[in-house]
Amino acid sequence: MLVDIHSHQIASEPNIKKFFNLDITEEVLNFDLESFFGNNTSVSVGIHPWSVSENTEQLDFLEAIISDSRVKAIGEIGLDKLKGPDLKLQEDVFLKQIRLAERVRKPIIIHCVRSFNELIGIKKIIKPKVSMIVHGFNKKPEVATELIKKGFILSFGKALLDSDLVKEALKLCPIEQVFFETDDDQDLDISQVYEVASKVLNISITDLEEKIYQNYLELYL
Numbered sequence: 070m071l072v073d074i075h076s077h078q079i080a081s082e083p084n085i086k087k088f089f090n091l092d093i094t095e096e097v098l099n100f101d102l103e104s105f106f107g108n109n110t111s112v113s114v115g116i117h118p119w120s121v122s123e124n125t126e127q128l129d130f131l132e133a134i135i136s137d138s139r140v141k142a143i144g145e146i147g148l149d150k151l152k153g154p155d156l157k158l159q160e161d162v163f164l165k166q167i168r169l170a171e172r173v174r175k176p177i178i179i180h181c182v183r184s185f186n187e188l189i190g191i192k193k194i195i196k197p198k199v200s201m202i203v204h205g206f207n208k209k210p211e212v213a214t215e216l217i218k219k220g221f222i223l224s225f226g227k228a229l230l231d232s233d234l235v236k237e238a239l240k241l242c243p244i245e246q247v248f249f250e251t252d253d254d255q256d257l258d259i260s261q262v263y264e265v266a267s268k269v270l271n272i273s274i275t276d277l278e279e280k281i282y283q284n285y286l287e288l289y290l
């Protein structure tokens with residue numbers, strides 16, 4: 070069983086555990102529950118930092134659906150210094166979503182752009198018990214080491230195929246703190262990411278599959 074921890078592609082293959090991401094934009098506030106979920110039975114939901122607004126109904130919407138069994142994780146949520154509203158507002162909504170995730174004990178998928186110090190600071194203050202997965206890791210090995218030390222889990226996708234630095238970063242991560250993803254890349258198959266990772270880590274695909282699946286199971290312990 071392959072795990073795709075963060076995707077914007079509709080799940081199709083039965084041998085892939087995939088978290089399909091649903092963003093609570095202001096537009097979806099008018100949706101009824103069934104059209105919000107569609108056919109998806111395994112989703113991450115949250116207010117993306119780009120979708121954060123002063124409208125508190127987005128948080129109400131999240132709170133209303135967060136215990137639904139289709140919601141497997143809260144995300145993608147986080148901080149982005151390049152895009153989205155004022156960082157103070159992003160932080161405020163991020164904190165509230167972390168607290169909701171804590172309440173229902175579901176893991177968090179994090180979108181973080183140029184805000185790693187702030188992210189680390191927030192984790193230090195809140196000390197959430199739920200797993201915090203930094204998705205789309207594409208930074209230097211030093212950043213990976215820092216995040217791993219602070220207890221974050223890193224999810225690798227397209228950048229792993231393209232960048233030697235990201236390959237180096239993966240090598241430094243304990244396998245217990247690793248996931249893989251396809252994100253919004255329509256041409257990327259999760260098996261390609263596993264393939265590259267198995268070469269980088271010098272372990273068989275079967276072993277890798279087993280270890281990552283174990284990580285998936287432990288998200289809910």
Ligand SMILES: [Zn+2]
Binds near residue numbers: 075077090145252253
């Ligand atoms: Zn994404």
